[in-house]
Amino acid sequence: MKPSAFRYERPTDLQAALALLATGGDARILAGGQSLVPMMNYRLAQPACLIDINRVSDLDYIREDGDVIAIGALARHGAIKSSDLIKAHLPIVAEAYDWIAHAAVRNRGTLCGNLCHADAASEMPAIMQILEAELVLAKVGTTRTVAATEFFVGTYETAIAEDEMLTEVRIRKPAAGTGWGFEEVAMRRGDYAWCTVVATLEISDGNIVAPRIAIAGVNDCAARLGTVEGALTGKKPDASLFADVAATAAEAATPTENAAYKRDLIRALLPRVLNDAVERAG
Amino acid sequence: MTKVSFQLTVNGRVREASVPPRMLLSDFIRHELAMPGTHVGCEHGVCGSCNVMLDGKAVRSCLMFAIQAEGSEITTVEGLATGDDLHPIQQAFWEEHGLQCGFCTPGMLATAQELLAENSDPTDDEIREAISGNLCRCTGYEFVISAIRSASVKLRAAQAETTLQPV
Numbered sequence: 222m223k224p225s226a227f228r229y230e231r232p233t234d235l236q237a238a239l240a241l242l243a244t245g246g247d248a249r250i251l252a253g254g255q256s257l258v259p260m261m262n263y264r265l266a267q268p269a270c271l272i273d274i275n276r277v278s279d280l281d282y283i284r285e286d287g288d289v290i291a292i293g294a295l296a297r298h299g300a301i302k303s304s305d306l307i308k309a310h311l312p313i314v315a316e317a318y319d320w321i322a323h324a325a326v327r328n329r330g331t332l333c334g335n336l337c338h339a340d341a342a343s344e345m346p347a348i349m350q351i352l353e354a355e356l357v358l359a360k361v362g363t364t365r366t367v368a369a370t371e372f373f374v375g376t377y378e379t380a381i382a383e384d385e386m387l388t389e390v391r392i393r394k395p396a397a398g399t400g401w402g403f404e405e406v407a408m409r410r411g412d413y414a415w416c417t418v419v420a421t422l423e424i425s426d427g428n429i430v431a432p433r434i435a436i437a438g439v440n441d442c443a444a445r446l447g448t449v450e451g452a453l454t455g456k457k458p459d460a461s462l463f464a465d466v467a468a469t470a471a472e473a474a475t476p477t478e479n480a481a482y483k484r485d486l487i488r489a490l491l492p493r494v495l496n497d498a499v500e501r502a503g
Numbered sequence: 504m505t506k507v508s509f510q511l512t513v514n515g516r517v518r519e520a521s522v523p524p525r526m527l528l529s530d531f532i533r534h535e536l537a538m539p540g541t542h543v544g545c546e547h548g549v550c551g552s553c554n555v556m557l558d559g560k561a562v563r564s565c566l567m568f569a570i571q572a573e574g575s576e577i578t579t580v581e582g583l584a585t586g587d588d589l590h591p592i593q594q595a596f597w598e599e600h601g602l603q604c605g606f607c608t609p610g611m612l613a614t615a616q617e618l619l620a621e622n623s624d625p626t627d628d629e630i631r632e633a634i635s636g637n638l639c640r641c642t643g644y645e646f647v648i649s650a651i652r653s654a655s656v657k658l659r660a661a662q663a664e665t666t667l668q669p670v
Contacts, residue, residue, distance in 0.1 A: 222546045229507065229524035229570060258566040259547035262527075271524070275571060299560075323636020324617065325554050325561040411635055 224261035228270040234277060235359070235388065241272045243361045243384050248272055250386050252294060255322070255330035256338040280388065283307065292390045298327035298335070310394045311352065313401040313419065317344050320403075323411045333387045336369075339442060341376045341477065342413040344405065347443035349390065351421050351433035357389040364388070373442045376477075396431075399423050400502025402494035405438075406486050414438035415479075416486035418494045422453070424502040429453045432498075434491070439476050439483045446470050449491075458499040460492070467491035509573035513538070514582030524570050529553045531569035532579060540580035540609050544638070551637035554610035555579050561617040580609035583616075591657040592616060592650075601650030603641030610637050615651045623659055627652065 232238040248270035260266035281295035302318035349369040405417040422432040432453045437443035449466045471484035508521045544550035553564040556578040583590040602608045618633040
């Protein structure tokens with residue numbers, strides 16, 4: 222199992238990286254490499270050119286930008302997991318990392334790389350969608366911002382163009398009192414999710430406000446559950462309501478495999494996630 | 504095939520490399536440096552056998568290209584012992600039967616090294632969590648956990664001894 226040959230480029234600034242990407246010729250960005258290199262080892266990916274951004278140190282940051290947390294393309298999972306800024310403002314991200322890969326992989330892998338890989342069983346694409354993150358896509362001479370909810374198109378498919386690079390994830394700090402929940406079933410922690418359910422919500426006058434719910438590991442890509450969100454908005458938290466919306470969500474799911482079991486997981490996990498989110502809201 | 508030339512430090516020794524960019528770090532260590540202590544199991548990042556320390560962090564050497572380690576410091580299992588004296592973590596694996604066939608051991612040792620550097624007194628759950636990315640098909644993990652627990656005691660004792668030495 223050896224990767225096929227490629228041209229190796231190692232720019233030290235973003236503009237040089239984008240210029241290399243613009244020259245085309247089947248080039249790929251190499252950041253942590255924890256998804257791309259396995260695919261290359263299997264020769265599922267055979268890029269003609271790798272643009273290694275590991276020495277573009279300007280991209281290695283997790284910072285506060287007003288009411289936004291900005292995470293650069295070289296921020297490693299491990300750094301994000303242990304960041305005080307993330308723990309304070311985005312606890313769901315810090316906690317979810319216990320379920321994402323293992324320490325040695327988190328030491329190298331990056332959030333931006335993980336999002337671009339867009340594995341259907343990956344947790345962060347779901348979490349970025351409920352946090353309504355904005356993804357900054359840069360190419361030579363211009364940048365555009367795409368909502369996480371618009372970014373994921375299908376299994377391993379995103380809205381990114383061949384000459385674009387995801388340079389930053391921007392996450393607005395959730396409103397004070399936002400509750401969150403995360404539940405997953407996997408063979409073992411760190412493995413691919415069989416089913417992940419995530420949610421954030423607020424409680425106002427005893428009613429659910431702004432519920433955001435997403436699942437991963439079931440359909441062809443992580444997705445928000447708009448119907449469920451609509452059914453919960455303005456309602457009082459209630460066990461039978463949660464069971465009802467979980468049943469609706471399970472029915473609406475389009476599992477790519479093990480459909481009956483995946484639907485059972487949604488029915489089991491969604492109420493737990495909602496209960497946790499309600500408990501944490503305040 | 505075009506080769507790239509660079510330097511890196513492996514187990515404290517500066518090494519010159521001239522390899523094709525596609526060469527994995529694991530293959531570089533084993534085949535170019537002739538250091539077979541780093542084991543290659545799955546070659547897609549699942550088994551953890553090829554874990555080495557790169558600038559103080561445990562990494563999968565099968566998920567990096569050798570050229571990416573230019574200028575870095577790598578410690579492989581060959582760099583743990585001092586002469587005939589095993590590293591305390593190795594000694595603990597020996598005493599607690601933390602290995603059977605030994606295939607996963609180099610990766611386990613790198614993982615244990617990183618865990619104990621960050622957390623000198625881990626609970627059994629924290630040890631389990633840390634080694635969850637290292638597959639062992641012999642031991643059932645219990646002896647590995649005992650070994651890491653024992654290593655943490657040894658390292659803390661050694662640390663206390665150093666700290667208490669008169670100045």
